[in-house]
Amino acid sequence: MEKLLEVNNLHVSFDTYGGEVQAVRGVTFDLKRGETLAIVGESGSGKSVTTKALMQLIPKPPGRIKEGEILFEGRDIAKMNEKQMQKIRGKEMSMIFQDPMTSLNPTMKVGNQIMEGLIKHQKMNKSQARKRVVELLELVGIPDPENRIKQYPHQFSGGMRQRVVVAIALACNPKLLIADEPTTALDVTIQAQILELMKDIQKKTDSATIFITHDLGVVANVADRVAVMYAGKIVEVGTVDDIFYNPKHPYTWGLLGSMPSLDSEDEELYAIPGSPPDLLDPPKGDAFAARNDYAMKIDLEEEPPMFKVSDTHYAATWLLHENAPDMDPPEMVKKRMKGMANMSSSSSEGDRV
Amino acid sequence: MTRYILQRIGYMIITMFLIATFTFFLMKLLPGTPLSAADKLSEEQQAVVLEKYGLNDPVPVQYFNYMVNLTQGDLGISFQFDNREVTTIIMERIGPSMTLGVQAMVIGTILGMLLGLVSAIYHNGILDYGSTFIAVVGKSIPSFVFAGILQYFIGVKLGWFPVALWGTWAHTVLPTIALAIFPIAIAARFMRTEMLEVMGSDYITTARAKGVNKFGVVFKHGLRNALIPLITVLGPLAIGLMTGTLVIENIFAVPGIGEQFVKAINTNDFPIIMGTTLLIAFLFIFIILVIDLMYGVIDPRIRLAEGE
Numbered sequence: 001m002e003k004l005l006e007v008n009n010l011h012v013s014f015d016t017y018g019g020e021v022q023a024v025r026g027v028t029f030d031l032k033r034g035e036t037l038a039i040v041g042e043s044g045s046g047k048s049v050t051t052k053a054l055m056q057l058i059p060k061p062p063g064r065i066k067e068g069e070i071l072f073e074g075r076d077i078a079k080m081n082e083k084q085m086q087k088i089r090g091k092e093m094s095m096i097f098q099d100p101m102t103s104l105n106p107t108m109k110v111g112n113q114i115m116e117g118l119i120k121h122q123k124m125n126k127s128q129a130r131k132r133v134v135e136l137l138e139l140v141g142i143p144d145p146e147n148r149i150k151q152y153p154h155q156f157s158g159g160m161r162q163r164v165v166v167a168i169a170l171a172c173n174p175k176l177l178i179a180d181e182p183t184t185a186l187d188v189t190i191q192a193q194i195l196e197l198m199k200d201i202q203k204k205t206d207s208a209t210i211f212i213t214h215d216l217g218v219v220a221n222v223a224d225r226v227a228v229m230y231a232g233k234i235v236e237v238g239t240v241d242d243i244f245y246n247p248k249h250p251y252t253w254g255l256l257g258s259m260p261s262l263d264s265e266d267e268e269l270y271a272i273p274g275s276p277p278d279l280l281d282p283p284k285g286d287a288f289a290a291r292n293d294y295a296m297k298i299d300l301e302e303e304p305p306m307f308k309v310s311d312t313h314y315a316a317t318w319l320l321h322e323n324a325p326d327m328d329p330p331e332m333v334k335k336r337m338k339g340m341a342n343m344s345s346s347s348s349e350g351d352r353v
Numbered sequence: 354m355t356r357y358i359l360q361r362i363g364y365m366i367i368t369m370f371l372i373a374t375f376t377f378f379l380m381k382l383l384p385g386t387p388l389s390a391a392d393k394l395s396e397e398q399q400a401v402v403l404e405k406y407g408l409n410d411p412v413p414v415q416y417f418n419y420m421v422n423l424t425q426g427d428l429g430i431s432f433q434f435d436n437r438e439v440t441t442i443i444m445e446r447i448g449p450s451m452t453l454g455v456q457a458m459v460i461g462t463i464l465g466m467l468l469g470l471v472s473a474i475y476h477n478g479i480l481d482y483g484s485t486f487i488a489v490v491g492k493s494i495p496s497f498v499f500a501g502i503l504q505y506f507i508g509v510k511l512g513w514f515p516v517a518l519w520g521t522w523a524h525t526v527l528p529t530i531a532l533a534i535f536p537i538a539i540a541a542r543f544m545r546t547e548m549l550e551v552m553g554s555d556y557i558t559t560a561r562a563k564g565v566n567k568f569g570v571v572f573k574h575g576l577r578n579a580l581i582p583l584i585t586v587l588g589p590l591a592i593g594l595m596t597g598t599l600v601i602e603n604i605f606a607v608p609g610i611g612e613q614f615v616k617a618i619n620t621n622d623f624p625i626i627m628g629t630t631l632l633i634a635f636l637f638i639f640i641i642l643v644i645d646l647m648y649g650v651i652d653p654r655i656r657l658a659e660g661e
Contacts, residue, residue, distance in 0.1 A: 057558060057561060057562060059553075061477075082567070085564075086564045086565070086566050087564065089561065089563065089564040090564035090565075091564060094562060094563070095562045097555060097558065097559060097562075102554060103555040103556055103558070104556055104559065105556040105559070105560065105574050105578070106556070106578065106652070106653070106654060107577045107578055107651065107652055107653060108573075108574070108577075113559075116560075116563055116565060116569075117563040120564055120565070152653040152654070154653070154654045165559070168559065168563065169562075171563075
């Protein structure tokens, strides 16, 4: 498959009164057409900033893309100006936001909010755009679209609003869809509905998708590949199977261990000790070393490079160095992995052929 | 909607009645009589005058008579101004005050909003500092200082507009500018704060992610959401300006209502005091109704449920 997006050594910083916060510190990944990449990591790991940088939606100032390139179909987005970006945003790539309660304009009719992109990018007139909006609302499963387009966001429930947000993002058939924790603000039943909807839409439109989440259950459900981010870097990347059945980075172990599962008997969850490093002054060496039970001396001194595990699977931990001792993930994580295997095999049967 | 407006008008009438009652009794507590040169009149003469104006009746009787006349639109006659009808006097005087007030409000709101918008769009840039400076100056320096400066430089030195008095439209220019500075400052400050908050909200990011350009983001998505707090403060301010500002009217020798109101209070000219108070009260209540209706126009979440 052809590459749609290539991000090389992306650095994003925010200039604050306290100094430069290095939110993203050298992120490299790529995305093929139609593929779904999940980016996981805890709050503050730089997932949202990375994806906002892809659309240049970072508030500037204080934010800036310090270094690196973002090749979208070969064009470097990091170097584009606002005018050029306006032609790409909403047309070739679009975004689904986290909180549907705040991401729609409260004083504008829902139909007009969806129409805006169509009129701007597809040069449709009002009545054409209107027809397309009705189709879109049908696509995202909003009943009675003819009447609904005349209503305001406050007349919609949270789940319905998120469907509207999805419709806005899909309006111009973007090649890349970025979903920034699209289910986090929703309750569990609605979450499942929105996830089903997104999977359904992926099948119909074959947009490539970047799915940001901290819910590993969601990852297993929607993604082809997973990138694990920590302190502004990707620490491990691989296919869903690589990450869930053969995780190599201790941080990934920690994430998997801290995920509750239905079929494990013990109720205790693993907690990663400590808190993420201060990105105003990132630590020397491996940023995760201070919280890592498996840290070695070198972790405190030198940053680990990406070690290749397989053609699809890379991880940045010194444990993969040939001189490092063989380490197995902790028992608890292994148990979870087994649980995961049951979970995803039952859920993926119908979806992935 | 119609039902709501009718209901509000009903409340307005009750409010006006209460205000009239309170003002009437409070006024009766004022010391002194309406007789301007009481010491030169004999007791009998005073008694005759007081009798003529019904001021010897017990207060409840005076109140009753006043209210009966009021319902017929009769505000009585002035004690001080040649026994002319209060309605006529107020009508004569309200014109200049309203002209100045409305002009100042329109200019003030438009310029203030523009300044605030510029501030918000170029946040922390030179334009922002410049407009914030104007706003701070406008808010902290009293209008009579500006009035003096305008009179001296534009009126006397440059001779572009008349220094004072009333007559042609040119006469309104300097007092309007002097009055407009305060609303400019207020509107600029509110607009800036609100717009900055709105521009940081999620739906603005959504709009930008759709590819909407900066102009569209600010005017189509931002402005409307930033207006509510602005009209909330500007409404009452507008009444204050329209019903006459004593200082400015004095400095520019404008025959407005503010100047006359103070004169009436000093001389216990009860009918004028009552008349002016009721007028200001009415304008206030009316503008508040208009603002409440505007909330609904601006923000659909405040719109009243129709037919429910």
